[in-house]
Amino acid sequence: MASRRKGSRKAEKETDWQERVVQIRRVSKVVKGGKKLSFRAIVVVGNERGQVGVGVGKAADVIGAVKKGVADGKKHLVEIPITKANSIPHPTTGEGGAARVLIRPAAPGTGVIAGGAVRTVLELAGVRNVLAKQLGSSNPLNNARAAIEALASLRTLAEVAEEREISIQQLYSQ
Template structure:
């Protein structure tokens, strides 16, 4: 009986995670006998409650590449501090390759104002109100990684107060 309950709980935890494929690209490698064809999948994995990760998978078929991308994304999860308005606590920037992403918190009702891979990462992180802009490269992988980098740099008021060794009330002073 307990084993069945445990299996159900693990299945529920697995179903919490959502995955979205950002890009599938056909790639080739030149080898001695000619060209070897494979697929690269960029996948974003998140639970819409403050955890998100970006993964890349390569395989001979699309399904295999997506599975590998999901596994890679779950290995590279970051925690995102969310406010009561389902936004971020402060403005942030992130970089990944040649891409830069700028993000600002927004008031409730604003929605996710972002494009491409940035929008996908923010939605799966559980952010509902935010303003974001891609700067530099338009490569989906670099933009997704830049977004994760920016989300990883976010800190709450409590974390800043603990680092400085002062109460939260004194931060406003």
Template sequence: MAKGRKSNKPREEKSDWQERVVQIRRVTKVVKGGKKLSFRAIVVVGNEKGQVGVGVGKASDVIGAVKKGVADGKKHLVEVPLTKSNSIPHPAQGAGGGAKVMMRPAAPGTGVIAGGAVRTVLELAGVKNILAKQLGSGNPLNNARAAVSALDNLRTFADVAEERGVPIENLYAT
């Protein structure tokens, strides 16, 4: 190698972020000269440690759309409180567009019982035991957004105690 030249090897960055493409759609826009073709990618980004986001990217090629979707997903991350059994602390509901998602915590060993985009969101959030049901629309984007909305509504005992300004022990009092 010549003096002062850098190697062309790409640097390997160890990232704990995972991306999954939920849907890629070919979309067209009618313009003066005819139809303009582009791609829309719905991407779910998560680290399986309680952070997840849904992003949408549009570009004239699939790779560009996926990259934009990943960047958008990282901008819209949500923090998910997980229990010791990698479940959610309480039942939750979320809505996105015409889609509604219902989630319930499950016992250890149950697994992720959910379908479509909701399953992808839950897996990348790091939830291992949960029951979820999509209600209403079957649109993958709206269902993914509804799932993120439901996860965003979750609160822990510590959060509730802090909001109310009482010690956490007082929440357990019967």
């Protein structure tokens, strides 16, 4: 009976993570006998409580590629601070290849105003009120990576005060 409970707890932890496929693309490699076809899946994994990651998987079938993408996404998780208004602490930008992403906090009730892969990353991170804009490339993988980089660069007031070795009140007075 106790082993069943442990298994159910593990199942609860596994279902805690959500995964969304951003893109599935058929790719080919030229080999001696001709072309070898495989699938590339871009997957975003998040728990909607401040942890999110982007993963890429390649396999001969779609299901295998998605599984590899989920595993890769869980390896590359970033932790982000979320405010009481379910937004981010300050505006930020991120770059991934030729893609640039601008992310700004928004007032409660605004929702997620973003497009494509950036929207998926923000939703799975647990951000509910935010404005985002993709600049440059429209490549979903680069935009997702740029969004992850932007979110990873976020810092709270407490973290900044700790880095500078001053109190939060002194931050406000400067």
